[in-house]
Amino acid sequence: MPRIWGARSLAPIYPEKTNLPEPIGEAWLTGLLSEIDTGPLKGALKDAWHKMPADWRGSELTSPIDFYDFPLLVKFIFPTDQLSIQVHPGDAYARQHESPNAWGKTEMWHAVSADPGATLLLGLVPEVDRNSFLNSLENHSLEKLFQHWPVFPADTFYVPAGTPHTIGAGMIICEVQQNCDLTYRLYDFDRVDAAGNRRELHIDKGLAVIDFAGGKGGKVLPVELSSTEEVKKSLLVACHYFAAERWDLSAPHHTKSDASRFELFVILVGAGDIQWRAGSQPYKQGECWLIPASLGQFSLIPGEHTSLLRAYVPNMGQLRGRLSRSGVSDAAIEKILFT
Helix, strand or coil, X not given: CEEEEEECCCCCCCCCCCCXXXXXXXXXXXXXXXXXXXXXXXXXXXXXXXHCCHHHHCHHHCCCCCCCCCCEEEEEECCCCCCCEEECCCHHHHHHHCCCCCCCCCEEEEEEEECCCCEEEEEECCCCCHHHHHHHHHCCXXXXXXXXXXXXXXXXXEECCCCCEEECCCEEEEEEEECCCCCEEXXXXXXXXXCCCCCCCCHHHHHHHCCCCCCCCEEECCEEEEECCCEEEEEEEEECCCEEEEEEECCCEEEECCCCCCEEEEEEECEEXXXXXXEEEEEECCCEEEECCCCCEEEEEECCCEXXXXXXXXXXXXXXXXXXXXXXXXXXXXXXXXX
């Protein structure tokens, strides 16, 4: 996805994509037009989702009617300049004002890498209201109203719909979100595109959806699920729409799919092989793998140290129970599960 703030090189995630003719801001791994590269459902994900056997989707997503389109959008973001100050609508507003079938956009960010001094703006400081926001918008001083967050590698941020934000330069982000691209741009630093045009702003809609009361967005500390010398698993964040875990592997790991849901494995770092009963395929950095709910036993065999993001649509009750059985305190659970 070309973006005015994007990069001419997508290394190290995609080392072959350098000296690009235009700045690329985002690489969409599970957009509706993204292509499944291998397997029986090879082709556009939008079509594959409707052809997908029920036991691939999982017992809790037995029909594509549950989610008419593929429910999760995973992407890498490559900013070399600050993104616009923006906000995303929730489901109800999107369906009333955009399309009856629209979804809102709640998301999370995981920093794959971050340069020293990298920062982002997420959420408003206390006591900001519509009037003070409008005044700062007119005075070109919006940034002073935001909470400023330094960004370090492996940091995670939760961004519920209605939370205004912008990402700064000097980082690579892996984002998991509702499969929606509704963005209300509030301020774009008076930039112009290659044709000399300013990008469209959406002030009225943006102001209508901002949560001035202050939501739950912000930095989230991971909860350790398991840890050995070879494998470490942590839950990064979970809400009704998605959950994301980080796995760090330095040795073969044998696991199995969850019959209730498909999962996505996004390779942040490393390379190796995925092996299952009927076959084997190599994996590498920057790829996204769909793990069918019915796959059963499979193994990750890292040829080099591997870090991946495991994303899925959770059953929040079951997830809460899993954390409790693992000895995670109620206080820690409340800080990472968002309803």
